[in-house]
Amino acid sequence: MIVTEGLTRKFKDLVAVDHLDLEVGEGEVFGFLGPNGAGKTTTVRMLAALIAPSSGRAVVAGYRLGEENHKIRQVVGVLTESPGLYGRLSAYQNLDFFAKLYGVRERAKQVEKYLKMLDLWDRRDEPVGRFSKGLQQKVALARALIHEPRVLFLDEPTAGLDPEAAKLVRDFIEELAEEERRTIFLCTHNLSEAERLCDRIGLIKQRLIKVGTPEELKGQLYGRRTVVQLKRLPSDLLGGLRELPFLEGLEADGNKLIVSLKDPEEENPILIKRIVELGGEVQWVREMEHTLEEVYLDLVREDA
Amino acid sequence: MMNYRLRALMKKEWQEAFKNKMVLFGITLLPLIFLGFAVFMLLQAKGLPPEAPPETKFILINQTMFYFILLPLIIPLSIAVYAVTGEKEQKSLEPLLATPLTDLELFAGKVLAAAIPGVVISWLFFGLFLGIASLLVTLDLVLTVLAPPWLVAIFLLSPLVAIFTVTVSMLISSRMSDTRAAYQLSSFAVLPVVIPIFIFGLREALLSLGLIALEAGIVAIVDVGTVLLAAKLFQREQILVRWK
Numbered sequence: 336m337i338v339t340e341g342l343t344r345k346f347k348d349l350v351a352v353d354h355l356d357l358e359v360g361e362g363e364v365f366g367f368l369g370p371n372g373a374g375k376t377t378t379v380r381m382l383a384a385l386i387a388p389s390s391g392r393a394v395v396a397g398y399r400l401g402e403e404n405h406k407i408r409q410v411v412g413v414l415t416e417s418p419g420l421y422g423r424l425s426a427y428q429n430l431d432f433f434a435k436l437y438g439v440r441e442r443a444k445q446v447e448k449y450l451k452m453l454d455l456w457d458r459r460d461e462p463v464g465r466f467s468k469g470l471q472q473k474v475a476l477a478r479a480l481i482h483e484p485r486v487l488f489l490d491e492p493t494a495g496l497d498p499e500a501a502k503l504v505r506d507f508i509e510e511l512a513e514e515e516r517r518t519i520f521l522c523t524h525n526l527s528e529a530e531r532l533c534d535r536i537g538l539i540k541q542r543l544i545k546v547g548t549p550e551e552l553k554g555q556l557y558g559r560r561t562v563v564q565l566k567r568l569p570s571d572l573l574g575g576l577r578e579l580p581f582l583e584g585l586e587a588d589g590n591k592l593i594v595s596l597k598d599p600e601e602e603n604p605i606l607i608k609r610i611v612e613l614g615g616e617v618q619w620v621r622e623m624e625h626t627l628e629e630v631y632l633d634l635v636r637e638d639a
Numbered sequence: 640m641m642n643y644r645l646r647a648l649m650k651k652e653w654q655e656a657f658k659n660k661m662v663l664f665g666i667t668l669l670p671l672i673f674l675g676f677a678v679f680m681l682l683q684a685k686g687l688p689p690e691a692p693p694e695t696k697f698i699l700i701n702q703t704m705f706y707f708i709l710l711p712l713i714i715p716l717s718i719a720v721y722a723v724t725g726e727k728e729q730k731s732l733e734p735l736l737a738t739p740l741t742d743l744e745l746f747a748g749k750v751l752a753a754a755i756p757g758v759v760i761s762w763l764f765f766g767l768f769l770g771i772a773s774l775l776v777t778l779d780l781v782l783t784v785l786a787p788p789w790l791v792a793i794f795l796l797s798p799l800v801a802i803f804t805v806t807v808s809m810l811i812s813s814r815m816s817d818t819r820a821a822y823q824l825s826s827f828a829v830l831p832v833v834i835p836i837f838i839f840g841l842r843e844a845l846l847s848l849g850l851i852a853l854e855a856g857i858v859a860i861v862d863v864g865t866v867l868l869a870a871k872l873f874q875r876e877q878i879l880v881r882w883k
């Protein structure tokens with residue numbers, strides 16, 4: 336559905352996106368993960384034929400970027416970073432306008448379908464400027480979908496929403512993802528969001544750093560880590576634990592141990608047993624969750 | 640000639656504009672005030688003592704033309720400024736540009752959406768003025784208004800002036816983020832167009848066809864320039880990368 340080759344965009348001296356080689360299949364939900372300024376929005380803008388690449392090529396939904404831009408715009412949908420709705424117009428007017436621009440057949444039906452699907456039907460005639468951020472984002476999503484695009488670009492769809500609204504939007508995206516033929520390109524800087532919604536994730540910082548399924552990425556990165564909270568740290572505990580053959584890493588942080596393991600399901604019981612034998616009093620055991628910062632920083636470090 | 644996307648955009652512009660106080664003032668109250676001025680001058684012409692030279696009458700009547708050239712200049716201003724700054728403030732340009740709307744349709748839609756009300760409303764008020772004039776003053780005075788210089792001014796110069804206003808204020812607005820500032824600067828920028836009319840009105844007993852045609856010609860040439868310049872700015876790449 337999306338293929339890029341050496342796709343690059345410069346702004347004067349700044350290289351925003353650097354030789355991106357990417358392939359996203361039909362029906363796939365692809366997560367484009369990276370911190371602010373990584374080039375996510377710039378990539379979406381290029382792929383949606385909004386701005387031209389400085390070099391490189393891309394094919395989107397079978398159309399060549401640069402030569403068939405008009406066709407690309409006809410078959411892709413974009414949820415931009417900010418909802419960008421016409422605040423004085425109603426939800427209905429907003430959607431109807433875009434349906435017209437896309438030349439949607441049976442416009443009224445289509446507008447009604449999405450307003451109902453997103454629980455906005457009862458408020459269809461209110462100016463959207465009065466809507467909460469979450470509701471506005473829903474209208475913007477409906478707008479991106481109104482012409483049933485084959486490729487949907489979502490640029491940070493939950494950024495700036497309160498947790499409740501973010502969940503609603505995420506649930507809706509999950510529903511969309513189930514439709515088999517819809518390809519979704521999701522930009523985010525939220526790892527758990529990418530993990531939950533995406534089939535594959537690409538990590539980007541100007542260059543594409545890594546691509547894989549969420550499991551592959553996490554596995555590759557860390558092994559996995561277990562956090563053990565002790566009442567206090569016996570002095571010979573660390574030395575004793577280091578003798579465990581499967582241990583990949585061991586750090587102490589106050590009374591907390593952070594242990595890297597290959598196969599925690601098998602190795603945690605042995606680890607805990609050993610800690611107890613060595614006189615440790617275990618308060619808590621949990622799996623360490625990785626924030627995007629960690630994953631990301633590790634990858635960048637690895638990359639450099 | 641007008642395709643469905645262009646029509647959709649124009650309709651959207653109007654739906655938005657007519658909910659905007661500044662625009663509403665520009666298209667209703669302002670023409671009414673101007674009409675009031677014009678009628679006032681008409682009454683003055685009527686009230687002149689019989690011994691006054693006949694030219695004085697004509698000068699007063701011709702002065703009113705000023706208002707009808709000012710209308711297509713001012714009415715589109717607020718619509719055109721808002722058509723650009725409104726999109727910028729609402730950050731709605733990017734989703735709009737993601738649609739199959741072409742750059743030219745975007746530009747033409749905005750220009751027409753602002754220029755058409757300016758021209759139509761000023762014609763409407765010109766009609767009203769004619770109606771009131773035929774009730775208030777003698778037919779020969781009304782007929783001066785229906786002479787070639789006036790007709791050229793109303794039906795040729797007006798639309799040209801409207802296009803000038805629209806393109807200039809769109810150019811200025813694309814560079815500015817504040818609606819009010821863009822509106823003020825645009826207002827100054829378009830005023831020079833009416834100065835000649837004002838001066839002709841003061842000097843000439845009868846507005847001459849030649850002078851009006853000359854001004855129309857000059858405005859037409861300037862229009863070509865501003866249209867080309869503005870059209871160049873209204874391209875996706877420019878809008879997304881350069882506009883502030």
Ligand SMILES: Nc1ncnc2c1ncn2[C@@H]1O[C@H](COP(=O)(O)OP(=O)(O)O)[C@@H](O)[C@H]1O
Nearest residue numbers: 346351370371372373374375376377378879880
């Ligand atoms: N119009 C522009 N002019 C100059 N630099 C830009 C422009 N748009 C984006 N950039 C720069 O390109 C880089 C990538 O930006 P962006 O694609 O918005 O990142 P992201 O969406 O991942 O936060 C940033 O350093 C940003 O400052």
Ligand SMILES: [Mg+2]
Nearest residue numbers: 375376377416
């Ligand atoms: Mg971004």
